[in-house]
Amino acid sequence: MADQGPPPAESNPWWEGHPDLLPPDPDLRVLHQREYLVRAWKVDGATMMIRGAVMDLKPGQDIARRIAAAGGVDGGGPLTIHHMVVDLFVTYPDLVVAGAEVAIEVHPQPSCPSISANYDQLIGLPIARGFTHKVRELFGGPRGCTHTTALLQAMAPVALQCVFSMRGGDDGPDAEWYSGGSRPAMEFMRDTCHVWSGSGELWKTVEAGGSPPMPLFMRSRLTAAGLDGGAVEMDQ
Numbered sequence: 001m002a003d004q005g006p007p008p009a010e011s012n013p014w015w016e017g018h019p020d021l022l023p024p025d026p027d028l029r030v031l032h033q034r035e036y037l038v039r040a041w042k043v044d045g046a047t048m049m050i051r052g053a054v055m056d057l058k059p060g061q062d063i064a065r066r067i068a069a070a071g072g073v074d075g076g077g078p079l080t081i082h083h084m085v086v087d088l089f090v091t092y093p094d095l096v097v098a099g100a101e102v103a104i105e106v107h108p109q110p111s112c113p114s115i116s117a118n119y120d121q122l123i124g125l126p127i128a129r130g131f132t133h134k135v136r137e138l139f140g141g142p143r144g145c146t147h148t149t150a151l152l153q154a155m156a157p158v159a160l161q162c163v164f165s166m167r168g169g170d171d172g173p174d175a176e177w178y179s180g181g182s183r184p185a186m187e188f189m190r191d192t193c194h195v196w197s198g199s200g201e202l203w204k205t206v207e208a209g210g211s212p213p214m215p216l217f218m219r220s221r222l223t224a225a226g227l228d229g230g231a232v233e234m235d236q
Helices: 061-069 112-122 131-139 146-165 183-187 199-209 215-225
Strands: 031-046 047-058 077-093 097-106
Touching: 031 146, 047 146, 077 112, 077 146, 097 112, 112 146, 131 146
Parallel strands: none
Antiparallel strands: 031 047, 047 077, 077 097
């Protein structure tokens, strides 16, 4: 899978203008920042690519002062402590890892990247119930990189978020993900949270052949467009 390479750059990124993730900073001294970013693409009708990254930053003013005291010059910019990138190629609709690449870009010790090849054990794992436990079992503690393993646990739910989206696109647009999708697709959601509890009202609706209510983000989008939920046909 490695020869597929990253998706082409976009001249007008679709994510421009998205809301800030964090509220404004409080008036306090910053100690540390950790960033996670996970993004997914449709490779073809049977494969999705999920790319995740984690980065740790620390303020650089303290080390800049020490450098200045020793006669050096430093601008005081943030220090990048960790930067790890993981590419997963996941099959659809069964959600099994078909390819995995780990790049440890910034690390505190020279030997940190030597563990990267250990993550080949991801290949063949299903991303479903039990994935997080299996990742801890395979890569927890001295068997892996703490930060890469934590990143994987943040990436797995993105595959589930892509189940409905994979049903649409250039190969045959379909809006099932707006209204909840087909019963097999929704099966991935059962018992993933309190809303999708197998004993809850929403799942009882699904079992009776109905669809979940339109998601709030879709309702808001329609309202902003001057429409109501019944004004846009969401199913084929």
